[in-house]
Amino acid sequence: MDDSKIILCRCENVTLADIRKLLESGMDSMQEIKKACRCTMGPCQGRTCKELVAREVARYLHKSVEEVDIPVSRIPIKPITLGQINEFNGGV
Amino acid sequence: MRKTADVVVVGGGIAGTSTAYHLTKLGVKNVVLVEQQYTPFGGSGRCAAMYRQQFATESNLWLAKLSSEEYYRLEEETGCEDIELSKCGYLLPAYNKENEEQLKSNVAIQKEFGFDSYYLDPKGCKEVSPYLNTDEIIGGSYNTGEGCLNPMKVALAYKAAAMRNGAEFNNYTPVTGFDVQGGKIKGVKTPNGDIATDCVINAAGEWGKFIGRMAGVSIPLEPEKHQIVVTEPVEYIKAPMIYSLYKYFTYIIQVKHGGFLMGWSDADVKAGIIDFEPEWKFLENLAKRIVPQVPALGNLNVIRHWAGQYGNLPDHGILVGGVPEVEGFYMALGATKATMFGPALGTLAAEAALGEKPSVPEDIFQTYLIDRFAKGELIFDKALL
Structure with a gap:
């Protein structure tokens, strides 16, 4: 399959x-x-793709996935709006 | 990894990669860069993605001139496809007469220097920044030569160009010490091996002071934590960074890719330590301060929240050139603004280390050297937070 068609x-x-x-x-x-x-x-902040990319990097470099410098996850766990945060605090 | 080098650059952020690139451009054959993680791990990869011309001192205006001019031609110069530069400007709102006078005086200085800066009335502000709530502002300063870019691509572009010119870059290679003999630098120690050299350039940004300490060099630089968020990308509207210098202490910028970057400067932040943990308190403060300025931003999803560090010098300036303690030990520091001043930092640091004539007038160059701190000759810029 054509690599440029694999997302x-x-x-x-x-x-x-x-x-x-x-x-x-x-x-x-x-x-x-x-x-x-x-x-x-x-x-998605890597939830769907991070492991797929890491596996391809590992395969190319002949390394295990554990040896790849995988980017860290950060907050928020789920997307949140500033409006929701203000509402939560009873403001604006 | 090479065992000898003409120059070793410590740090793979914009300051270091730009310095390495400029060294190769000046003809240095064997440049080796060591980076504790990857390019760009520190401030350059965590910042608000801007380069700026609205300054109020000649020292900073010269850095802005060298930097913006190089950014305009960087794609052509390095072969990078797209650094995502947009000359969107900054808008610094005035909330009262005092702010207005200060901004008008800054604009006059910038115009005289040759930059395209303007003072706008509220209607003019609304025209350049359609989503800004202008009810509480009485005007603002604006500039059409400055704007946003992608700092990650800039650092990687410098890296790729320097490597093409023969430089070697080593990721995951932290400096653990220096070999100093008779007051002269002789080498750099890392877990991956030692490099013999007569010349080291410290471009370690927020870690700059700690790298200096390893060589017995004292640098008055302190890390200072700042936090930032990015929203989901939406259609790009070219508009200036809203930089609330006088009221909310926030910035709001939509980068060309579509996401909005937003941050708030917490006056109570702990200085002196390096801490990359984002805190919930920051998000609450940010929400309270951003929504009144741009109500529409209350509806966009924040997808990531992270922290970075400034590497502040006492005058928030840059530091290039040598040090009194160790011969052959040079600086490329000034990580409060390493992204916006990256090209100038690299140019001047490389010129200083090689003893070349600087690309700025001699009296201006003096304001970037370390002896200004001992002499107490510090110049503070009124256009900075």
Whole structure:
């Protein structure tokens, strides 16, 4: 199957071909790959794509997934609006 | 990893990658950069993604000039496809006559320097910033040469260009010590091996003071925690960063990709320690301060909240050049604004370390050197928070 038709990160529309291209350019850090193409940075915050990307990085570098520098997860656990936070505090 | 280097750069953020790039551009063949994690791990990858021209001192105006000019041509120069630059400007609102006078005086200084800065009435503010609630403002200063960019792509662009010019970059290679003999730098120690060199440039940003300490060098730089959030991306509307210097102590900017970056400067923040933990208290404060300024932002989803550090010098300026304690030990610090001043920092730090004529007038260059602190010759910029 055509790598440019396999989408790994749906939020940012990053394909397997995009990830491969960065790896082939010599990038060996998933953190840098993230910074270069925004994979895992969309509204799902990596919930659907992080492991898929990590697996591809590991496979290319002949490493185990545990050896890949996988980006950290951060709050909020679920997206939240500033309006909801204000409402929660009884304001605005 | 190479065992010897003409110059070792410590730190892979924008300051370090830009310094490495400028060293290669000035003809240094063997540049080795060591980074404790990856590019950009610290402030450069955590910041509010802006470069700015609205300053009120000549020292900062010169840095803004060198930096914005290089940013305009950076894609062409480095071969990076798109650094996502938008000349959207900053809008600094005035809430009373006193603010207005200060901003008008800043604008006059910037205009005289050659920048396109303006003072706008509330109607003018609304025109450039359609979503801003202008009810409580009496005007604002604005500029059309500054704006936003993608700092992650900028750092990676410098890195790629420096590597093409022969530099070596080493991720996950923290400095553990320096070899100093007879007051001269002789090498850098890391867990992955030692590098022999006569020249080290400390571009470690918020860690700059700790790196200095390892070489017996004292640097008056303190880390200071700041927090920031990003929303889900929505259609891009070119509009300035709303930088509330006088009332809410917040900034609001939609970057070209579509997300809004927002932050608030907490005056009670603990200085002196490096702490990357985001705190709920910050989100509550941010919500209270942002929604009155841009009510529509109450409806957008916040998808990530993180923390970064400034690396503040006492005058919030930059620091390049050598130090009195150790020969061959140079600086590329000033991480309060390393993204916006990245090109200038790299240029001046490389020139200083090589003993080349600086790209700014000599009297201005003096204001970036370390002896200003001992002499007490500090210049404070009224356009800064």
